[in-house]
Amino acid sequence: MDTTLTVTAPAADVVIMSGGPRTPRRDGANRVWRARIPAARDVSVAVGPFHVSDTVVDGVALRVGSYTTASRNTLMPIFARAIRELSARFGRYPFASLSIARVPGSQGGGIEYPASIQMQSESVTDAVHETAHQWFYAMVGNSQALHPWLDEAFAEYAERLVDARPEAASWLSYRGDVDRSIESYGTDSYDYFNVTYAKGAAALEAARTAAGRSGWDRVMRCYVAANAWQIAVPADFARAITQFPAAIAILRRAGALR
Ligand SMILES: [Zn+2]
Structure with missing residues (x-):
């Protein structure tokens, strides 16, 4: 489904969601985040005090947010590599953006959503696995x-x-x-x-x-x-x-x- 998301959150919080919004609109004590994803089976929305970093990998806007800067800095190159390696094997990454929310908790693993992933670890293999779901699940349903x-x-x-x-x-x-x-x-x-x-x-x-x-x-x-x-x-x-x-x-x- 062609999906537009609008999320209003307290101004101090960061929203990490499918469609990768970067510049929220201020609205009193809140900020309004808006994203569009042209083909989504479902979406992820994570809201919290994330430390965020942005980069572009092969034309894909990659945003990684975590509740610590150390974890964010660990995950950023891991996901950049995952996009590159998987694109080389399975064809172009399916979306314009990929937004990673490293949520608190240490159970491990992660869960995939179109153009977004929620992670509970800094594991390289988990990151590659969840990114692979962008091809197998999010694009090839x-x-x-x-x-x-x-x-x-x-x-x-x-x-x-x-x-x-x-x-x-x-x-x-x-x-x-x-x-x-x-x-x-x-x-x-x-x-x-x-x-x-x-x-x-x-x-x-x-x-x-x-x-x-x-x-x-x-x-x-x-x-x-x-x-x-x-x-x-x-x-x-x-x-x-x-x-x-x-x-x-x-x-x-x-x-x-x-
Ligand atoms: Zn899986």
Whole structure:
């Protein structure tokens, strides 16, 4: 949806949200922040005493805010690198801006929104993973309920590709089909992470090796371009890789494709 956000916040606070507003309008004791994002599945709005830094990475306005300057300064180059590395592999970053809100808390990880990410760590791998969701989730959409592997296995795969940190191939023999609904895991969140993320990423890596890396990487970019701004299903991915029967066989054995 073409979305315009208007947020009124106390003047001392900073708003970090999808669409990357930079210059708020003063309104009495408040400031009014306005942003537009032309294609958004959902949005993030974070408000607080953020220390903010801005830069431009390959034409993308990158804003990083954290509740400490040290954390902000750690995260800035990490996200700049993530945009560059992922663009090189999957095609242009999908939005005009990326706004990072490092929120208090130390549980780790982060959560992705179109053109915005909320982080709970300074981890390089978490940052690459969440940035990869800008391609797999925010641009190439999917049902996170029915086919969560189409965003999570792909983000995990991208994260490991960027840092040359392959998933253990032993995940391929872990029980359970990769293409399963979230509901099917019940309360077993470990199983969800093991199958949807780890086994799914291991299957994509094995498929890449079987297909030949450079051909596979080109086809992956075609899949992204062909399914941009739509909701993809596993059959769309299968259609994109028909020229790689060995890779399809691996993904079928893993239960990712039918
Ligand atoms: Zn994820």
